[in-house]
Each structure stands twice: as structure tokens, then as C-alpha cells.
Amino acid sequence: MTSLRESPALLALKALLHMFAVWLYLRGLASGPALIAALAMVGVATATATWTRRRLRLRATLGLVGLAVAGAWAISEWLLDSTGLWAGLAPRPTLHGADMAFFGLAAFAAILLLRDLSGRSRLFTVFEAAFVVGAVVFLFAGHRGLTLDQPRFFSDWAWSTGRDPQVILRGVGAVVAGISVLMLLESQRIVKIIASLLTLLLVGGVVYWLIKDLRIEPKIDTGGLGLTNQEQDRQGDKGEGKDADGDGQDGKGDKGDGKGGGGNGANDGLSGGGAPPTPDPVAVAVFHATYDPPGGILYFRQQVLSYFDGNHLVADASRTWDKDVIVDFPHGEPIEAAKTQNPDFHVQVPTSMFLLVDHPQPFGLSGSTTIAPRPNPDPRRFVAAYEVTSLVGNMPYARLLGRDSVPTAWTPEERAHYLALPDDPRYPALAEELLRDIDPRFMSDDLMKALVIKHHLETHGFYTRKKTYNDVDDPTAAFLFGDMHGYCVHFAHSAALLFRSVGIASRVAIGYAVDTRLQGGGSTVLVMADRAHAWPEIHLDGVGWITFDIYPQQSDEVPQVVVSRSLESMLGELAREDKTAGRAADPSTAPWEIPWSAIGLGLLLTLAGLLALGFGGKWSRRLLARQSPRFAFAATLDGLADLGERRRLGESRERFAERMVGLAPSLVPMTRAHLRSVLGRGLDQDIHALRRQVQRELRAALPWWRRLLATLNPVGWLLTR
Amino acid sequence: MDAELAPAPTLSLDAARAVAEKIRARVRYDVMGRDAVIELVLVALFGDGHLLLEDYPGSGKTTLAKALGTAIVDDRPDDGLPTFRRVQFTPDMLPGDVTGVMVFDANSNDFHFRPGPVFTHVLLVDEINRTSPKVQAALLECMAEKQVTVDNQSHRLDDLFFVMATQNPLDSVGTYPLPLAQLDRFLFKVRMVHIDRASELQVLASWGAPRPPCDLPRVTRDQIIAARATLRAEVEVSPRVHECLVDLARAIREDKRCIQGVSTRSLVLAVPALQTLALLRGRDFVAPEDIEHLAPHIFQHRLSLVPGAGDPTLVVKDALVKPMEALARGTLRR
Incomplete structure (x- = not known):
């Protein structure tokens, strides 16, 4: 049984760390008195463990731990059940008593077990360290990937002082690493502890400096729409995505419900989706003009699907059509879209987009007319930045009535392209049935027809993510002519095909739909991955393409998560190149920023300096060896220290030489000659010859790589004694 | 005595070592498996100290002391000092039994000093803790001063005077444990452990068959004294x-x-x-x-x-x- 010898100071430090960990674990669970009881019991358990690990067998300790756990449960149950106590005491003290007994004894059992085991075997100190580190990790785990989470005090404090929470989290990580080192210590000397921590700091600093620009992409899920590069790669890897051929043409959305591997994502759609874990942000949009969207929903379009390939609507890979949609990122020159939107019916909204996650095409507010490059304010945070100018509709539908969908100016090919639909009689039949009830005044009005169809889908459709139509050939038909249970992709495709069947030019747009009512307001909009959406667009002559989304009235989805306003505004301010993330009163005052480059350079220079000192000392001692017999002996010992062989504390030189007989037998006469020169009547042998002899013996006895390592060892001479 | 006034004849270091090695060889011939103890005995002898052996009965203490005694040639037969003597300490001993006594000589009508067993080169004191403190104290003076005082008359012991005392570590009933002051007079207290298996077998094998007497060279008292002086100086x-x-x-x-x-x-x-x-x-x-x-x-x-x-x-x-x-x-x- 190995027993760790811990100094009282280290023991107290570990007890404090355990108390800290227990406090973190129980913070949200236990009441105040119970928390105090648990902390006190940590102290008792630490003291008890120093006794049990020496005096008790493992079985006895485990019995004690079991007894404490059983006691925790039994006492708290008894306190809560005993009516006598309830009658005698007020309910409050009884509850507190039960809580204190439970958490106090549970903490006692846990710490006793950890301390006792770590006293019996070094292996278990790892669990002890994990217990403490785990407490901190659990506390901050919710903050991964730019997400804001509990505890809010941390993130609120960080932003109120203008600091990036990521940096704070890294700092916390470094402290936790230091703590884990402390937990693994037993009874080293203080110099060794400080040296360990300094080494950790140095190595950690260098590693951090090397990887600080490394981006760790959050795993984005846009609900099967495959809007991001990441998802396309994933689907490409799986070989399932028919159209995800990596050329930037996103064909996914044609029947995004099924074949593309989508459809069963957790966070899709406008009117549902966000129940599960907090979604990841994918982009920040900064508005440069006031824009209040109709219905409160902002549509960020990435791509449109207009080409009917005989089965589905897909993106037009030939790039003949949809020239009003910009599918390339701007490099140098701004990209202008074909002018289809009539400025009379639209309002111009300039925005800046900052992508947090890579996308195959740029996306911006629907009706984008120009996309221009702009400098990326923070390449570590944003993967792309560009300016989008959009013409977005601001007219109520009533003002747009009385127009045909397909302009007379369209070529027959264009007309055919936007009106192509499956050879399925059920589409026109259903459309005809729906239009039967239309007000005769608007019998020939395309927009009114579209509104009737939209109304039908909204009233009869049922929004659910549970039905994916993965196993049918034509999900759109299965949805539309079935029970009409489905989600945005199904609604959009059904609507587009129904529109086409009554002669309305339409297509499906995919991108993100952000409900501004769930946003924080202000000019910054945070686009989250779970806002991915597909919606139909229809064309009106003289107006252009208008967003014509379907809002099903029935849904089984829980409401979406409200976007974190702090995160939204922070990212927005970062995008505006305000390093204080909007917190400084005067943006021109330079905020405090960690000078990573200087720190990294400093660390490297320190390392280089230390290496230079190490090798300088080493070789100067080697050179001195030729000058004096004493240095010759010292240099020989340096050589052995480079190999990791050194005299133990209190060991005589003769004994050390005898220990080294296997490596260098000549060290024995050399030691003797050296001692005679110092303690006796002077040198009686050629110590330099002996040194050469020792070197020859070492060369013969050691493999080349050990000799190489010894040559490269800069600190061996410091360990010579 | 002339030995104390005349400067000790000196030897070369090698010769001094040869003297010690001769003794070592002879003792090793008689005592098997005790090389470490033999070395300590030699250190005590040449370092002018005394030795306390703590051991169990029958472990070769006497053999060791005897072997040491026989290794020294008595080259001054007329001084009346034997090279080796053994005294068994018992509770009823008197100091005179160790140091010697004044005896009345009727012929000369005077008291004459009759030397005790301490007048020797190598003295083996067996079970030193079995005798009374006054006898132990008498021995103390011999060891420290190399002289005995009887009736206010001091008698010088030989320069080579070397005491090897023994005591049983376990059997302590009816003993007078040596006080620290007396223990301090001993250079070493050597705890002898049982010899190893091979050596014990060798002892048994050589016991029955008569061994030829050791014909290794011996040393003289003067050689030892000279060697002591040499090593002190050199x-x-x-x-x-x-x-x-x-x-x-x-x-x-x-x-x-x-x-x-x-x-x-x-x-x-x-x-x-x-x-x-x-x-x-x-x-x-x-x-x-x-x-x-x-x-x-x-x-x-x-x-x-x-x-x-x-x-x-x-x-x-x-x-x-x-x-x-x-x-x-x-x-x-x-």
C-alpha cells in the first residue's frame, strides 16, 4: 500500500479546492444551510481520509462510504416523513435539516472516497483532479460555440467590462489546468511545484500562441437544407446528397425533406424548431437603414430552386435563369444582380453581412441587387464579410392586385422554365377545386389565386417535423395529397407547384427566416442555424419576385428560443470593428486587449534565451575541462547527467562511480584520482586520459540515439552534483 | 618503558598495509564468513581503539580473538606479556582480578605487584556486562589510559593493548548494562549477525577433519606499533x-x-x-x-x-x- 505524504499546506489547499468543487456542483441544487453543511463535511471528510487511508482497509472505507450514502438518504427521508417533527418544528427548519443531512453526508461520502482512494494509489489522484476540473467544466460547458448560457453572472460581467467571454473562458481553462496539476501533486518541494507551474505556463502559452487563430467550427445543422459548406461536406461524405456536388450549386432543397438526408434535423423552420439545445449562430446582419418587415420576418435568401428536372425543383445549374439571385461571393468588384425588382414597389435596404460559418453562396436580405466585398473586421471570428443592397417589398398585397404573373416580355423558354411542373393531374385538379370559391371579381387575378392557394395550405396544413416523407418518391405529392403534415420544405414546394399549375411563375427560395419579434431589436440581427427555412416566391409583372411564405396555422412545434440580445449586440459591435463590443462609452478609447503576439514572441525569446544559457553553460564547462583536472571531472559528470545519470542526494562519489560501472568502468579510478587531488596529496594519474577513457566507454555502451539526446540536453549540467 | 620514549620506527605505507594484510589473512584462515567484522577488528587494532562485540554465544568471538592473538608473534618473551588473554567476567569478580594485586612476599618482606590479565597485547573480555560496575570501571582506566593503578601505584600497559569485549544482546537477566560513559571508550560496537549459509556449511565441513595449522606469516608487536605510527603520519x-x-x-x-x-x-x-x-x-x-x-x-x-x-x-x-x-x-x- 503506497501512502502519499502530503504536507499540511497541500492538504489544506486540496481541501479548499474540493470545497470549491462541491460548491460549484451543489450551487443550484442545495439550499444555503445545506451548502454550508456540505462544505463543512468536505473538511471533515478530508481529515477523516488522512486517518482511514492509513488505518483502515479499503473494504472498511468503502463500508463507511456506503454507510454515509445510506445515512444521507435515510436521515433526509426520515426527517421529511416524521410528522412529529413537522408538528414540533416549523416546516422550514425541517426541510433545511433534511437538506443538510442529505447533501452534507453525500459530500462527506464523495470526498472521503476520493481522498481515501487517492491515498492508496496514485492512479486515483486522477479521479480527484477530474472531480474538481469537472465542476468548472460543467459550469461553463454551456458557453461553447459563442453560445450564452448559465451562469449569466459570468457573461454579464464579461460584457459589462468590455471583454470577450471567449478569452475569459480560455483563462478559466488555463487556471483549471493549473489546478489539475496541483491536485496531482503529492509532496514535492516548493521549487519543484513552481517549476512545474512555470513549465506548464510556458508550454501552454506557446501552444496557445500557435493555435490561437485556429477556428473550431460549431457543428451547424440547418435542418436538412444544407445551407452551409459544413453540411454539404458531411452529406457529400455520406454520398447521399444527390445534388450536393460541391460546386456550390445547392440542389438540396428540391426535395429537401427526403433524399438529401435532411428532414430529420431538430431545428428547422420558421414556426417551430427551437426547443432543443441552444442553436449556433451562423451570421450577423447589420442594417444600415430602418426596415420593418411585413409580418416581422426577415428573409435572408441564399439560393432559389426554379428548374424542374422532371421530378423535383432544383437549382438551375446552367445559370441561364434566376439571374436576379447572386450566387458568388464578391472578390474585388461588386456583383450586380439582374434588375427584376421595380423600385416603386420596393424599398432599398443596405446591410452588411458577417458570416460566422462558411456557406457555399453568399446570402442576404431577399431581393439583393448588389453584393460588394468589405474588409473582415475580425478574421478569427468571421469567415466572410460583404455588403448587400436589397430591394425588399414594403407594399401590402392589396396594392399589388390586378397584375399578371408572367410578363408578356418573357420568352417562351423563360415562361416554360418558371411554369414547369410534374405531369400529375392532381395538381391542376386541386388548384381548380380551390379556385372554384374565388370571388368572381378576382377570377383572373394571379395574386388572388396565389393567396387562395396560400390560404388553403395555411388552414389545412399541419406543421410538424415528425413527418419527413423519407421513404416516398415524391414527397411533395405525398404531402399535398395526403394528410398535409409536413414542414417548410413541403409547404414551399407544394405551394410553388400549385402556383405553377395555375400559371403563376414561382420558385422555391432557401435561406434563413428571422422573426424580428424574437430578436433584441436594434440594427443587428443574429442569424441562428435553426432559422433555416424554405419558402415560395412568386413573380408579378411590373413588381418582380415577391416573397410569398406559407404560415401554417397548426403546428406541434414548441416556440423558438429567443435570441440572446447580449450576444447579438456583441457580435454586431465586433462586426462594426468596435473592439469593446459596444460597451465603451467612447469607442475611440483603446480597449484593453491581450497582446498575444507580444506574449508569444516573449515566450519564444525567453525559451530561446534559456536554451542559449543552457547550451552556453554546458559547452563552457566542457571547454574549461581542458584547463583544470577539477573541471575535467565535472565535465565527465555533466556528460553522465546529460544521460540522466546523476549522483543521488547524500550518495558518495565512490558509490556513484560503482553504480556507473556498467556504463563507464573507468569512472571508478577517475573518481579516486579526483578525490585524491582534492582530499589527499594531489593528482597521481592523468585525469584527462581517464576522462577520454570514460568517454570512449560511454560511446561503446550507449546506442546512438541516447548519445544524441544527451548532446541535445541543455540542462544536464545544471543537475550535476 | 622504552617504547614510549623512543620515536616509533616508521614503515612505508605499503609495508604498513602489508602488516595489516598479514593479520587479515591469518584471521580469515580461522574465522570464516566474517570478513566485514575482521576488517573492523583490524581498523580498531590499527586505529588504537577497542572493540565491543555484541553477539550470540557460539558465534566465533573467541575464535576471532584467539586468531588475532596468534597472528602476533611474541618477539619479547622476557617482558612477561602474552600476546592474548581471555577473561570471563562474572558478578563476583573484583577489580584486582582484572588489574592485578599487591601480594606480600615473605622472602623480601615486601608487597609486590602481580599483574592481572590486562597485561597482554590482545585481551578478550567475555560477557563484559555480567560483572559489577566497579570491575567495569577498573577496565575503563586500562582502556582509556593504558595503565592500571593499584595501591596508588600506576603500572603502564603495553602500547598495543587492545580490548575485544563481548556481550550477549538478549540474555540480560542479572547483568550490569554498560553506561554510556563506558561505551564511549569503545571505538566500535559491532553487532555480529549470523554468518551466511555457505560459510556455515564450510565451518561444518572443516570441523571434523583436522586442519593443518596455519603457516601464513605472522607479525610482530613492533611491526603493528610502527604501522600505527606510519598511518597516523602518512x-x-x-x-x-x-x-x-x-x-x-x-x-x-x-x-x-x-x-x-x-x-x-x-x-x-x-x-x-x-x-x-x-x-x-x-x-x-x-x-x-x-x-x-x-x-x-x-x-x-x-x-x-x-x-x-x-x-x-x-x-x-x-x-x-x-x-x-x-x-x-x-x-x-x-
């Missing part, structure tokens, strides 16, 4: 070694387990012992390994420890670490 003791010894003594005294530490006398006695060991190991200077080897033997029996402190050897070894480290490091500095 084997170098560096001031660093002195420092190490003093630091060691101080470290032992400061040890919390120690009630009484080691005496300055013990340090004085230690120096010739270290010189002897250096000589025996073929060196002309005292090296750290000598201190490392001898320190536990020299100091452990002089300590008085708090109850439950454990083995005094460990106290000495613990105290040894720092001075030895300083000595070793010191050799790399100017």
Missing part, C-alpha cells in the same frame, strides 16, 4: 573530512530523536580509524566512502535516544546525508 586527512565529521556530530546532536549525542572524544577516535580503513583499502587519503562506512559503527552505540525512536543506526545514516552531500559537492569547488 594517510592524509583533509580539513574537509574534519568538517564533515564535525557537521555529522552536530547533525546527530540536533536530531530530535536524540537525547544525548556523540562526544568530541568519539570524533578524535574516529580519525585514526578512518585512516586505517583508507590504508586497508589501498588509499593514502581518507575518502568519503570511509566515513560512510565507519560512521554508523563509530557513533551508533554512543547515542541515547528517546523511547520508540528505533534503530540508532538510522539516526546516524539520516544525519550523514547532509555532511556527505556537502563533502561531495565541496570536491568540485575550489
Whole structure:
């Protein structure tokens, strides 16, 4: 049984760390008195463990731990059940008593077990360290990937002082690493502890400096729409995505419900989706003009699907059509879209987009007319930045009535392209049935027809993510002519095909739909991955393409998560190149920023300096060896220290030489000659010859790589004694 | 006696070592499996100290002492000193039984001194703790002063006077344990352990068959005295070694387990012992390994420890670490 010898100071430090960990674990669970009881019991358990690990067998300790756990449960149950106590005491003290007994004894059992085991075997100190580190990790785990989470005090404090929470989290990580080192210590000397921590700091600093620009992409899920590069790669890897051929043409959305591997994502759609874990942000949009969207929903379009390939609507890979949609990122020159939107019916909204996650095409507010490059304010945070100018509709539908969908100016090919639909009689039949009830005044009005169809889908459709139509050939038909249970992709495709069947030019747009009512307001909009959406667009002559989304009235989805306003505004301010993330009163005052480059350079220079000192000392001692017999002996010992062989504390030189007989037998006469020169009547042998002899013996006895390592060892001479 | 006035004849270091080796060879012929103890006996003999052997009965103490006695040639038969004598200490002994007594001679009508058994070169005192303190005290003067005083008349012992005392570590009923002051007179207390299996088998094998008498060369008393003088003069003791010894003594005294530490006398006695060991190991200077080897033997029996402190050897070894480290490091500095 190995027993760790811990100094009282280290023991107290570990007890404090355990108390800290227990406090973190129980913070949200236990009441105040119970928390105090648990902390006190940590102290008792630490003291008890120093006794049990020496005096008790493992079985006895485990019995004690079991007894404490059983006691925790039994006492708290008894306190809560005993009516006598309830009658005698007020309910409050009884509850507190039960809580204190439970958490106090549970903490006692846990710490006793950890301390006792770590006293019996070094292996278990790892669990002890994990217990403490785990407490901190659990506390901050919710903050991964730019997400804001509990505890809010941390993130609120960080932003109120203008600091990036990521940096704070890294700092916390470094402290936790230091703590884990402390937990693994037993009874080293203080110099060794400080040296360990300094080494950790140095190595950690260098590693951090090397990887600080490394981006760790959050795993984005846009609900099967495959809007991001990441998802396309994933689907490409799986070989399932028919159209995800990596050329930037996103064909996914044609029947995004099924074949593309989508459809069963957790966070899709406008009117549902966000129940599960907090979604990841994918982009920040900064508005440069006031824009209040109709219905409160902002549509960020990435791509449109207009080409009917005989089965589905897909993106037009030939790039003949949809020239009003910009599918390339701007490099140098701004990209202008074909002018289809009539400025009379639209309002111009300039925005800046900052992508947090890579996308195959740029996306911006629907009706984008120009996309221009702009400098990326923070390449570590944003993967792309560009300016989008959009013409977005601001007219109520009533003002747009009385127009045909397909302009007379369209070529027959264009007309055919936007009106192509499956050879399925059920589409026109259903459309005809729906239009039967239309007000005769608007019998020939395309927009009114579209509104009737939209109304039908909204009233009869049922929004659910549970039905994916993965196993049918034509999900759109299965949805539309079935029970009409489905989600945005199904609604959009059904609507587009129904529109086409009554002669309305339409297509499906995919991108993100952000409900501004769930946003924080202000000019910054945070686009989250779970806002991915597909919606139909229809064309009106003289107006252009208008967003014509379907809002099903029935849904089984829980409401979406409200976007974190702090995160939204922070990212927005970062995008505006305000390093204080909007917190400084005067943006021109330079905020405090960690000078990573200087720190990294400093660390490297320190390392280089230390290496230079190490090798300088080493070789100067080697050179001195030729000058004096004493240095010759010292240099020989340096050589052995480079190999990791050194005299133990209190060991005589003769004994050390005898220990080294296997490596260098000549060290024995050399030691003797050296001692005679110092303690006796002077040198009686050629110590330099002996040194050469020792070197020859070492060369013969050691493999080349050990000799190489010894040559490269800069600190061996410091360990010579 | 003339030996004390005349300067001791000196030998070369090699010759001095040869003297010691001759004795070693002869003793080894008679005593098997006790090389370490034989070396300590030689160190005590040439270092002018005395030896206390703590051992079980029948472990070869007498054989060892006898072998030592026979290794020395009595080249002065007329001085009346035998080379070896043995005294068995018993509770009813009187000091005169050890030192000698004044006897009335009717012929001369006067008292004459009749020398006791201490008048010898090598004296084996068996079971020293079985006799009364006054007899022990009488022996004490012999060992420290190399003289006996009877009726206010002092009689000088031989320069070579060397005591090997024994005591049984277990059988302590009816004994008078030696006080620390007396133990301090002994250079070493050697705890002999049972010899190893092979040596014990060898003893059995050689017991039945008569062995030829040892014909290895013997040494004379004068040679031993000369060798002592030589090694005192010729084997170098560096001031660093002195420092190490003093630091060691101080470290032992400061040890919390120690009630009484080691005496300055013990340090004085230690120096010739270290010189002897250096000589025996073929060196002309005292090296750290000598201190490392001898320190536990020299100091452990002089300590008085708090109850439950454990083995005094460990106290000495613990105290040894720092001075030895300083000595070793010191050799790399100017």
C-alpha cells in the first residue's frame, strides 16, 4: 500500500479546492444551510481520509462510504416523513435539516472516497483532479460555440467590462489546468511545484500562441437544407446528397425533406424548431437603414430552386435563369444582380453581412441587387464579410392586385422554365377545386389565386417535423395529397407547384427566416442555424419576385428560443470593428486587449534565451575541462547527467562511480584520482586520459540515439552534483 | 618503558598495509564468513581503539580473538606479556582480578605487584556486562589510559593493548548494562549477525577433519606499533573530512530523536580509524566512502535516544546525508 505524504499546506489547499468543487456542483441544487453543511463535511471528510487511508482497509472505507450514502438518504427521508417533527418544528427548519443531512453526508461520502482512494494509489489522484476540473467544466460547458448560457453572472460581467467571454473562458481553462496539476501533486518541494507551474505556463502559452487563430467550427445543422459548406461536406461524405456536388450549386432543397438526408434535423423552420439545445449562430446582419418587415420576418435568401428536372425543383445549374439571385461571393468588384425588382414597389435596404460559418453562396436580405466585398473586421471570428443592397417589398398585397404573373416580355423558354411542373393531374385538379370559391371579381387575378392557394395550405396544413416523407418518391405529392403534415420544405414546394399549375411563375427560395419579434431589436440581427427555412416566391409583372411564405396555422412545434440580445449586440459591435463590443462609452478609447503576439514572441525569446544559457553553460564547462583536472571531472559528470545519470542526494562519489560501472568502468579510478587531488596529496594519474577513457566507454555502451539526446540536453549540467 | 620514549620506527605505507594484510589473512584462515567484522577488528587494532562485540554465544568471538592473538608473534618473551588473554567476567569478580594485586612476599618482606590479565597485547573480555560496575570501571582506566593503578601505584600497559569485549544482546537477566560513559571508550560496537549459509556449511565441513595449522606469516608487536605510527603520519586527512565529521556530530546532536549525542572524544577516535580503513583499502587519503562506512559503527552505540525512536543506526545514516552531500559537492569547488 503506497501512502502519499502530503504536507499540511497541500492538504489544506486540496481541501479548499474540493470545497470549491462541491460548491460549484451543489450551487443550484442545495439550499444555503445545506451548502454550508456540505462544505463543512468536505473538511471533515478530508481529515477523516488522512486517518482511514492509513488505518483502515479499503473494504472498511468503502463500508463507511456506503454507510454515509445510506445515512444521507435515510436521515433526509426520515426527517421529511416524521410528522412529529413537522408538528414540533416549523416546516422550514425541517426541510433545511433534511437538506443538510442529505447533501452534507453525500459530500462527506464523495470526498472521503476520493481522498481515501487517492491515498492508496496514485492512479486515483486522477479521479480527484477530474472531480474538481469537472465542476468548472460543467459550469461553463454551456458557453461553447459563442453560445450564452448559465451562469449569466459570468457573461454579464464579461460584457459589462468590455471583454470577450471567449478569452475569459480560455483563462478559466488555463487556471483549471493549473489546478489539475496541483491536485496531482503529492509532496514535492516548493521549487519543484513552481517549476512545474512555470513549465506548464510556458508550454501552454506557446501552444496557445500557435493555435490561437485556429477556428473550431460549431457543428451547424440547418435542418436538412444544407445551407452551409459544413453540411454539404458531411452529406457529400455520406454520398447521399444527390445534388450536393460541391460546386456550390445547392440542389438540396428540391426535395429537401427526403433524399438529401435532411428532414430529420431538430431545428428547422420558421414556426417551430427551437426547443432543443441552444442553436449556433451562423451570421450577423447589420442594417444600415430602418426596415420593418411585413409580418416581422426577415428573409435572408441564399439560393432559389426554379428548374424542374422532371421530378423535383432544383437549382438551375446552367445559370441561364434566376439571374436576379447572386450566387458568388464578391472578390474585388461588386456583383450586380439582374434588375427584376421595380423600385416603386420596393424599398432599398443596405446591410452588411458577417458570416460566422462558411456557406457555399453568399446570402442576404431577399431581393439583393448588389453584393460588394468589405474588409473582415475580425478574421478569427468571421469567415466572410460583404455588403448587400436589397430591394425588399414594403407594399401590402392589396396594392399589388390586378397584375399578371408572367410578363408578356418573357420568352417562351423563360415562361416554360418558371411554369414547369410534374405531369400529375392532381395538381391542376386541386388548384381548380380551390379556385372554384374565388370571388368572381378576382377570377383572373394571379395574386388572388396565389393567396387562395396560400390560404388553403395555411388552414389545412399541419406543421410538424415528425413527418419527413423519407421513404416516398415524391414527397411533395405525398404531402399535398395526403394528410398535409409536413414542414417548410413541403409547404414551399407544394405551394410553388400549385402556383405553377395555375400559371403563376414561382420558385422555391432557401435561406434563413428571422422573426424580428424574437430578436433584441436594434440594427443587428443574429442569424441562428435553426432559422433555416424554405419558402415560395412568386413573380408579378411590373413588381418582380415577391416573397410569398406559407404560415401554417397548426403546428406541434414548441416556440423558438429567443435570441440572446447580449450576444447579438456583441457580435454586431465586433462586426462594426468596435473592439469593446459596444460597451465603451467612447469607442475611440483603446480597449484593453491581450497582446498575444507580444506574449508569444516573449515566450519564444525567453525559451530561446534559456536554451542559449543552457547550451552556453554546458559547452563552457566542457571547454574549461581542458584547463583544470577539477573541471575535467565535472565535465565527465555533466556528460553522465546529460544521460540522466546523476549522483543521488547524500550518495558518495565512490558509490556513484560503482553504480556507473556498467556504463563507464573507468569512472571508478577517475573518481579516486579526483578525490585524491582534492582530499589527499594531489593528482597521481592523468585525469584527462581517464576522462577520454570514460568517454570512449560511454560511446561503446550507449546506442546512438541516447548519445544524441544527451548532446541535445541543455540542462544536464545544471543537475550535476 | 622504552617504547614510549623512543620515536616509533616508521614503515612505508605499503609495508604498513602489508602488516595489516598479514593479520587479515591469518584471521580469515580461522574465522570464516566474517570478513566485514575482521576488517573492523583490524581498523580498531590499527586505529588504537577497542572493540565491543555484541553477539550470540557460539558465534566465533573467541575464535576471532584467539586468531588475532596468534597472528602476533611474541618477539619479547622476557617482558612477561602474552600476546592474548581471555577473561570471563562474572558478578563476583573484583577489580584486582582484572588489574592485578599487591601480594606480600615473605622472602623480601615486601608487597609486590602481580599483574592481572590486562597485561597482554590482545585481551578478550567475555560477557563484559555480567560483572559489577566497579570491575567495569577498573577496565575503563586500562582502556582509556593504558595503565592500571593499584595501591596508588600506576603500572603502564603495553602500547598495543587492545580490548575485544563481548556481550550477549538478549540474555540480560542479572547483568550490569554498560553506561554510556563506558561505551564511549569503545571505538566500535559491532553487532555480529549470523554468518551466511555457505560459510556455515564450510565451518561444518572443516570441523571434523583436522586442519593443518596455519603457516601464513605472522607479525610482530613492533611491526603493528610502527604501522600505527606510519598511518597516523602518512594517510592524509583533509580539513574537509574534519568538517564533515564535525557537521555529522552536530547533525546527530540536533536530531530530535536524540537525547544525548556523540562526544568530541568519539570524533578524535574516529580519525585514526578512518585512516586505517583508507590504508586497508589501498588509499593514502581518507575518502568519503570511509566515513560512510565507519560512521554508523563509530557513533551508533554512543547515542541515547528517546523511547520508540528505533534503530540508532538510522539516526546516524539520516544525519550523514547532509555532511556527505556537502563533502561531495565541496570536491568540485575550489
